[in-house]
Amino acid sequence: MTKSANIIATIEKHMLAMTEVEARIAQYFIDQALIADDLSSQHVAEELHVSQATLTRFSKKCGFQGYRAFVFEYLNSRESVEQSFQQVQSPLTKRVLLDYEDITRQSHQLIDEDQLQRIAQLIEDADRVYFFGQGSSGLVAREMKLRLMRLGVICEALTEQDSFTWTISILEPNCLVIGFSLSGQTATVMNSLKAAQDKGAKTVLFSSRAAYYHDEFTEAVPLAAVRQLDYGKRISPQFPMLFLLDILYAFFLEINREKKEAIFNDYTFPPKN
CATH class of the missing domain: 3.40.50.10490 (Glucose-6-phosphate isomerase like protein; domain 1)
Structure with a gap:
């Protein structure tokens, strides 16, 4: 899939096709500022009381080959965001800017x-x-x-x-x-x-x-x-x-x-x- 500078927008775009459990996983990644140590499949599965297979299905719903590929893109996206919006402090401002960035990227495509x-x-x-x-x-x-x-x-x-x-x-x-x-x-x-x-x-x-x-x-x-x-x-x-x-x-x-x-x-x- 085409890499997105905004993994949150990618997740949100696919939420309507998700099951209730998958949507709960999606919301977890949308709401939390997660780092690499938080993202092992075992840790997330225990945190959300789901199976690791469910994480794989969630990742595929978002267009990735599996959970590992999803995490790789998630971390790249966070790094890209932090570099792009270094002067922005409020998460609300960041979310609006990310939406505009994703709309612009999609429109180009x-x-x-x-x-x-x-x-x-x-x-x-x-x-x-x-x-x-x-x-x-x-x-x-x-x-x-x-x-x-x-x-x-x-x-x-x-x-x-x-x-x-x-x-x-x-x-x-x-x-x-x-x-x-x-x-x-x-x-x-x-x-x-x-x-x-x-x-x-x-x-x-x-x-x-x-x-x-x-x-x-x-x-x-x-x-x-x-x-x-x-x-x-x-x-x-x-x-x-x-x-x-x-x-x-x-x-x-x-x-x-x-x-x-x-x-x-x-x-x-x-x-x-």
């Missing part, structure tokens, strides 16, 4: 430039573009509307079920609908995006569960995530979306750049009478 260029061209070719999102995703939808309308795109951001329904009723094949759902489980957004696809419009989904929907929409863009990011527990759930959308914006701006910059300047700096 997930970037598909060809796909983002295709989506930029879909925006360029569309007569109208609609952004669907609720909660934090709705804020991202509004942000993209504001940025693209300054470049001359006819677009709208919708954040409520009624507005989704009304918009779907007027869609045409030359429209583009872009949906944002970090969890991929926001029923109103997902159902509305599927309805837009059925109506013949081009559709794009931004989600951490994009792989589950790659056959259902025109494009499905994977987003980085750490456990419970969609709840905004430690860092803003908007961050992984805005990370990729900034790249998408850059690709879109390059299509007929001079015309777009002229529109942007007229919008931002209108001529004085």
Whole structure:
């Protein structure tokens, strides 16, 4: 597996697939600042009242070949963290910085430039573009509307079920609908995006569960995530979306750049009478 600078994020990412006992082991490694002497399989098994075989299964759930490989990465991660954040004292600050570090690393791995260029061209070719999102995703939808309308795109951001329904009723094949759902489980957004696809419009989904929907929409863009990011527990759930959308914006701006910059300047700096 790819080595992570944040072993905590790696553990958290796999917790939903763990049994109750494995999740208890995971929480132990998340909560404790452990050193090498604490990490023998015998010591941890006795401390948590589990078998050494259970530690092996836990390690494999996290993507490692076994417990020894997990410990090796755990210790490397702690050393890397301590070197990176020498000036940071609070564990709360470290946890937030680690989350940002892991989201950034994951985003680098997930970037598909060809796909983002295709989506930029879909925006360029569309007569109208609609952004669907609720909660934090709705804020991202509004942000993209504001940025693209300054470049001359006819677009709208919708954040409520009624507005989704009304918009779907007027869609045409030359429209583009872009949906944002970090969890991929926001029923109103997902159902509305599927309805837009059925109506013949081009559709794009931004989600951490994009792989589950790659056959259902025109494009499905994977987003980085750490456990419970969609709840905004430690860092803003908007961050992984805005990370990729900034790249998408850059690709879109390059299509007929001079015309777009002229529109942007007229919008931002209108001529004085």
